[in-house]
Amino acid sequence: MLNLTPKEVSKRSALRINPLRTCQPVGAMYAALGVHGCLPHSHGSQGCCSYHRTFLTRHFKDPAIASSSSFTEGASVFGGGANLKTAVRNIFDIYDPEIIAVHTTCLSETIGDDLTGYIQDAKITEGKYVVHTNTPSYVGSHITGYANMISGFIKYLSESTGDKNGKLAVFPGFVNPGDMREMKRIMTLMGIPFTMLPDSSGVMDSPMTGTYEMFPRGGTTVAEIIDLGNCQSALALGEMTSEAPAETLEKKCKVPYQTLPLPIGVESTDAFIMALNHFCKEEVPYALEEERGQLLDIMLDSSQYSHEKTAAIFGDPDTVLGITQFVLEMGMIPKYVVTGTPGSTFDKRVTELFEKYQVEGCVVKSASDLFELHQWIKNDPVDVMIGGTYGKAVARAEDIPLVRAGFPIIDRYVHSYLPIVGYKGAMRLIELILTAIMDRQDRDCADEDFEIVM
Amino acid sequence: MLNLTPKEVSKRSALRINPLRTCQPVGAMYAALGVHGCLPHSHGSQGCCSYHRTFLTRHFKDPAIASSSSFTEGASVFGGGANLKTAVRNIFDIYDPEIIAVHTTCLSETIGDDLTGYIQDAKITEGKYVVHTNTPSYVGSHITGYANMISGFIKYLSESTGDKNGKLAVFPGFVNPGDMREMKRIMTLMGIPFTMLPDSSGVMDSPMTGTYEMFPRGGTTVAEIIDLGNCQSALALGEMTSEAPAETLEKKCKVPYQTLPLPIGVESTDAFIMALNHFCKEEVPYALEEERGQLLDIMLDSSQYSHEKTAAIFGDPDTVLGITQFVLEMGMIPKYVVTGTPGSTFDKRVTELFEKYQVEGCVVKSASDLFELHQWIKNDPVDVMIGGTYGKAVARAEDIPLVRAGFPIIDRYVHSYLPIVGYKGAMRLIELILTAIMDRQDRDCADEDFEIVM
């Protein structure tokens, strides 16, 4: 497994090997799938759309619908305006979505297609919507594209009428439907009126009922997006993912926002709940206090199994940051913390955590890749890896257990339905981590050290 | 590991080796802990109480309180009446529970202590209660003791006043607090007014808050138990655990009951929900339909990984029956299905499942033990073992993954907080089973067969 990877780390300035991120459009597509009745549309060659649908389908094991402008060489030379026009007409004709969410690709970006103009010129059925965002694949990552698409919805749709609607706008970050459900459950428990954008629950984790629904029940409605402009305030969960859309909403509609980390682990969930609590000054319900206490109880009871165990954490920046904080809360050492997405905020926030928890010899790196992580591990291994499926080859090569969390997970089932956010999600995550560690103890110990009680 | 276990299976009529059950009193203790403000009391030698508290504490990683009559040789000869009298006085004095739930032991049973008489003679503080049940260790198992204790509460407390209270009485079976929470969540979603007895949630999964509460918030209240007699009807979940208490309630208070399997897997949860639906004729809420559809979706999507995989399932009879049904629904072959608890109902029900799903070469056995199961596995192995901690030595000896479900799980954390019942619980269970199977594929395949997408 990965036999060609040398132990010696060499500096690379041009060659990316085994990336830890992908391109903007797939993030935009996922964001658009979190809007009710929305068909994401990829403005470029049809290969992009096919790859992105495949990627999302493999992660969610659920249909990921999207259409394409199907550029040919001609369109690449003369511009994709005609293709988009045709596409919009056909889409409303055949699939009848409520809204089409267009994102660009490196192709249409490189030729400089004017999407705003094209959309103004397109024939849009009465009561239907077409929005767009620019997602050049050569800038940022899928996370950037996700944020951009959310901003796109806001720019096109959200309006401030002057009448506040009493709601909290919530940007959930690049997370699974199961996570979004958990965020909603917490807000509902706390009696918070909210609009969450996007909301892929009920879409990308929709049930098998014997009937296929192209546009399932879930997703933020267009009406809700429009009304976002009237929200009291906004909560951006995940600085590196959600702050940009929150800023867009503030700029356009003067909705003030607060940025928080993804609510992964104790303190980040605390911060989420406190922010909600400040929004709605009811007492925090006992149910949440109970869940929190249960989580702490588990963490304390099991602490000797997590204490000073080392982890390599890789994946998307806000998710990795959240998991890093949680493993620190568990007393673990997050030895390698990497994301493929570029951006120094990541390095800064993770370094702050290292300092807060006074851990030594830990490395953080944004714009990194799995090849580099593997080389580090070869030189100094860890007890557990936490991240997506692509880490599995490293895990096997180095005989390290892999806890699957984040994106993409394309070799297991169930993960997208169940949260890692909130106290409940943390219980799930700690179970996964502890099991990985303790299974190894059970596997590797001598017969005479095999423990019945642990 | 287990090197002394010969492959050849020999008939044993007297020697139990590596049991799959324990004795009645610990079941009674667990049942009593599911009553609010209750102190379980072990009438026998103090070693029993110590063992049982230890057993429960190890499984739940939460305090399991109970007191003992602390028999000495004298009491064993002359009877434990005086000990009980002293104990009752001291308990109310020092620990001030609302109710003391006494169970017997092989010691007090063998000498024939008359608990009913002792309790009548005991000085019981006004407004407080003392109840008892007989739990001879040499009859049945911890499951029997659990059922007996529930019956004991009913016999002492439940009353039919003639005014029906509109509630459903629910006997949840020998399950974890997480399971009880899930049952309650489903009933609440469906708008069912109910009393569940016992209810260890909020007791054996109570939160860490920095303050120890000897009698935490959870548990069925005495008032609710009294009012059980006025319930419209009762639901006994788990024929082998809950039918006896339901019968007791029917006999005493004429509350009709229906017996269902533990709601593990699809059809058993369906049956639970249908029974609830018949009780309360509102439409089944979409949330449950959605969860059900999500579960089916997961089962279908992952079916090739479970298809015809073989399992050894061991543990408590209703739990094992439920898991057996679920793995059959997953397309698996439950090759060995064993419980340590005696009773032919188990063999009958499991055989019915074998027939329904037309699986061949599967074996069921009640009153079996882990030594026998291990010998079978040595002769013909399985892909996965599903059961409690004590199976881990067999799992290691035979290099078979162990999915921990049921009782006792004393070598892992979190399990008692999260359900295996209901559609949500089934999602958790299928994730555990699939991960076990798929991790092995990833571990055992050749490098060139290592799959990124699965």
Add this chain to the structure above:
Amino acid sequence: MDPRDIVLDKYSSKVYKNRKEHVITINEGEPNVIQADTRTVPGIMTNRGCCYAGCKGVVIGPLKDVATITHGPIGCGFYSWGTRRNKAKGDENTKAFGEYCLSTDMQETDIVFGGEKKLKQAIKEAVEIFHPECIAIASTCPVGLIGDDIHAIAAEAEELYGIKVLAFSCEGYKGVSQSGGHHIANNGLMKNVIGTGDAEPIKYSVNLLGEYNIGGDGWETERILKRIGYHVVSVMTGDGSYDAIKNSHTADLNLVQCHRSINYIAEMMKTKYGVDWMKINFIGPEATKKSLRDMARYFNDPELSRRTEAVIAEEEAAIAEGMASCKAVLAGKTAAIYVGGSRSHHYINLLKSLGVEVVLAGYEFGHRDDYEGREVLDTIKKDADSKNIESITVTKDPDHYKERLSEQELMALRAAGVPMEEYSGMWEDIMDGAIITDDYNHFETEEFLKYLKPDIFFSGIKDKFVIQRSGVASRQLHSYDYAGPYAGFKGALNFANDVAMAITVPVWDMVQAPWKKEPLLEGSLGGMESC
């Protein structure tokens, strides 16, 4: 109205005009003509991919000893990494790059100022880290647009590092589907690799063309061929290698499995080196038997023929019982099958031998000859899109050209039914009345599911869950749902078992929630109306 018309009628007139040529019902006797290999209507949710996917993803990617660098932004390289199941195995002498994804990960500055410098540096880093024998460069969309000259860079790097460096200008927008990419890849291999080796010819040697070793198909096929006594010089390109393909011109015969993706190479090798080719099909016991017997006829050696029959008998006996028991489950079922370029055809007879009729079929990126047979080749008009994909012309190689069989011998074989340089397309095996849809799309999937209600639908990952949601069993024929092999005899049994499983999983009996079908009973449990 037949289902075809019902479905097409739902389209607007413009789309109808386009799609009516791509969707036909097979009529007995008639020449059934279909439109194919034309551009997809924008907005239609096609299943097609792009030129890069066909070139790098399908043909070049599987070459195990080649360090393929995707030149472009990160996405394309990422998506084509480790996901296509073209299994490969390295050894002490063969570096296997399958687990690696190499990319120049172009950033905005590279787009603005050109990516050549970064590509050169990336090649340097790849050489220093991996020391490969061969590097391939595959371009994605922006590269062509900004004008990076990857071919010049490749030539320069060859010089600089003394290794082979291949360059493929397979930008995603070229052509109308993956198909253009196959062609570009074929051209590149032909121009730069095939014929560059100096191995000695070996008796009874063949190349396996258009076999990508999905799920180990190629290995299973090779196992059978080796049992009989054939020598496989190279496989293009599943578990294939630059090292082996260099010598592919020394083989006697090219066996073409996937016609669509590789017929160019077969044709060009015939012209340039005189290597004969025949269309074989190792999917299904009947097709495998015919292919093995055709090969025996070609080589015309009694011992080879004897071994062929002996191996067939043994392999067939080993699966007979299993096949029969699957057939018992499957007989009478109907199937839809919609994948790639040739596979949709290959599985029809295998399904038939399990008692399953294909009632709906189509290709994602097939050409008319893949449907109607190579005899229509001359009648296919080139449009602007196909003209954009370079066609290269080869001529007899003066050093390496060698006639294998004479034209008379080949004619005799053809007359005896051996498909020498022949392929009769899907029509040969599809049943009358079946509906064929070229460049199938989401709408048609949904609609035909409704009207044709097949018992099993073979498609890809993008459709799979749409189909299953509709209550219909689905198996992926691109990836075999991470199972396989499906080739040869044992593979046929694997397939049969998997299909039987897909149709009989217990979930199907539980789809409907009981409260959705049972009428609400009145308070049998003493429930109250009020709650």
Add this chain to the structure above:
Amino acid sequence: MDPRDIVLDKYSSKVYKNRKEHVITINEGEPNVIQADTRTVPGIMTNRGCCYAGCKGVVIGPLKDVATITHGPIGCGFYSWGTRRNKAKGDENTKAFGEYCLSTDMQETDIVFGGEKKLKQAIKEAVEIFHPECIAIASTCPVGLIGDDIHAIAAEAEELYGIKVLAFSCEGYKGVSQSGGHHIANNGLMKNVIGTGDAEPIKYSVNLLGEYNIGGDGWETERILKRIGYHVVSVMTGDGSYDAIKNSHTADLNLVQCHRSINYIAEMMKTKYGVDWMKINFIGPEATKKSLRDMARYFNDPELSRRTEAVIAEEEAAIAEGMASCKAVLAGKTAAIYVGGSRSHHYINLLKSLGVEVVLAGYEFGHRDDYEGREVLDTIKKDADSKNIESITVTKDPDHYKERLSEQELMALRAAGVPMEEYSGMWEDIMDGAIITDDYNHFETEEFLKYLKPDIFFSGIKDKFVIQRSGVASRQLHSYDYAGPYAGFKGALNFANDVAMAITVPVWDMVQAPWKKEPLLEGSLGGMESC
């Protein structure tokens, strides 16, 4: 009022009367007298176990080559299976039964009609399946009551199968705690095992008594002893074996670790075989050093002394840095310690060397001598409960008795501070002002936690989560929380690390939910009052 009085005052007068003798505050200088080894008041939530737990669970269970059959209903056997961490290792010559739980699993009919038949059959089955060298039978409560004669059955089985069969009438109701069970087990080993072997004596040979190898303590101790040059004849009973204990009478010296559970054997072996014994303590570097030096003095060999010092120096150096860094974390903290019979005492000095003072301590089943020292032995009056546990009397064995050191030599050693047949109990090390509670209970745990607020509380699993819930760190000293070893030098560092961990886990800083401490801010986020 001092905490002792506050807590005791909450009891009713009857309970007060009982408990006030068991709960004392250590006063400087005074003879501190405590009541111990008396029956627990019914209803008080004691931590004590029973006679069976002491005999089978503690002393007999660890004998690895003995197939121990619990005769009784299933529970007792089940609970004592694999849960006590008395580690053991089999080898080719030694069957290890630790992973097995054997029981007669008595049913109602056995209770009614007697269990002898079933026990005989169970022995037969155990012999046929396992072919053990030695079987032990341990009775649980009903066996004594129904009168099964396990001793007759054992004798019969010995005859029948030609193996050793031991019988222990350790019914749970006997005595007042585990302590009775230890005594019964000691008697049984003395009567039936010790002295039955015929091994040749070896120089510098010792037995390690009252070492149960929890978490590998025994192995760590043995490692050190072997480094110095000692030969360990047998360990009683952690990783011990019937096979080794048979020859334990050949050792020169008995080293007594857990005084409470095994001092009977030490005394009896002195009388019967002349084996000297000394109280050692291998917990903590200071105690270990003293014990090793005491041993060197006993054997009085310069080379042994030299090696003793060399090993001490090396072992101590290896942990110095680690111990110092733990001490930096722990210095100034206070502890409560409440376990078993001797362990509560053993850890006091180890904690002191980490800067931790024990402010609350007690034994579950200790006797007065375990607190006050063996000099009070003669003053302890036997009550009805202790009289129920048989005390056996041994005499000089004419064949095997051998004087090791003369009485003068022993006196000289004692004078030099070597604890030959001496044990001064917990008082020796506990600090003034500490509260001691014998047969500690749940109420007192809760109360003293409140008043004494120790930083760490060492106890068992039944208490652990009560303590943690109260916000106080807790480590189990029965099971070491599945860690260890804690013995010797390395073990001391393990312990120090574990304690430091328990006190510093990040959870402690997060216990309180922020909404429980922060005052509610006014709508800084634009929230509305109405929601």
